[in-house]
Amino acid sequence: MQPILYYAILYPIIYIFPAYVANGAPVLFGGKKPLDMGMKFKGRPILGMHKTIRGTIAGLLSGSLVGYIESFALPYMLPVGIMLSAGAMFGDIFGSFLKRRMGIREGAKTLLLDQYPFLIFALLFAFPLGNQPALYGILFLFILTGAMHAFTNYAANRMKLKRVPW
Numbered sequence: 001m002q003p004i005l006y007y008a009i010l011y012p013i014i015y016i017f018p019a020y021v022a023n024g025a026p027v028l029f030g031g032k033k034p035l036d037m038g039m040k041f042k043g044r045p046i047l048g049m050h051k052t053i054r055g056t057i058a059g060l061l062s063g064s065l066v067g068y069i070e071s072f073a074l075p076y077m078l079p080v081g082i083m084l085s086a087g088a089m090f091g092d093i094f095g096s097f098l099k100r101r102m103g104i105r106e107g108a109k110t111l112l113l114d115q116y117p118f119l120i121f122a123l124l125f126a127f128p129l130g131n132q133p134a135l136y137g138i139l140f141l142f143i144l145t146g147a148m149h150a151f152t153n154y155a156a157n158r159m160k161l162k163r164v165p166w
Contacts, residue, residue, distance in 0.1 A: 012137035013144070014070065018081035019088040019122035024152065026092075027161050029062075030055025035093065047096045048106040059089045079128050087125025091117035109166045112123025115149040116142070 002038035033053050036046035067081010095117035104110055119141065126132065133141070150166075 003011075007134055008010050008136050008140055012133040012141050014074070015077075015080070015131070015133050015137075016084065016119070016122065016141050018063040018069070018077075019084040019118065020148070021066045022059040022085035022088040022122075023092060023118045025058040025062040025149060026052065027056025027156055029058035029153040044100050044103070045106075046100065047093060048087050048100060050092055051096050056089050056093070059092075060085050063088060072132075076129065080129050080131060082106040084122045085113040087122035090125070091119065091121030094121065107164050109164070114147055114166065119145050 030050075030052045034047065034049050035051045035053055035056055036048070038049075039046050063085025064078075064082045067077050067079075067084065070077035070081060077123055095113045098117075099110055099113055100106075104113075123132065123138065123141075132138070153162060154163040154165045
């Protein structure tokens with residue numbers, strides 16, 4: 001394999017995979033009690049009914065498990081995977097918090113706030129641990145994330161896992 005393909009495409013995918021899994025797990029395993037316990041801030045939900053305790057825990061555990069599995073080949077991926085998972089969950093929650101402050105209802109399509117907070121915060125949380133992809137690999141991840149977001153949400157909607165296809 002050409003080194004540029006590894007550093008620009010393959011390694012960034014391997015590196016970010018715990019965050020992708022953490023971000024998707026709540027769709028499969030979430031539900032029940034909302035993370036914000038139904039509380040409101042200035043008359044609006046803090047996060048909304050779609051951010052749940054069970055989904056957050058599922059995201060943290062599943063992403064960390066992926067980091068653990070990857071650590072057999074890349075030993076540094078266990079702590080990185082944990083931080084990527086925590087960052088992904090925080091970023092998704094932060095995006096929901098911003099959307100509620102902006103008066104955007106749950107499930108409404110929102111450019112950028114739907115796709116990227118989980119990725120940005122995952123990268124930021126794991127940054128102090130090192131081993132992150134090169135800049136061109138991170139740029140690739142932003143492109144891939146946009147495409148994957150559209151595809152996975154459409155597929156989840158078709159499988160009746162999500163109410164809306166975005």
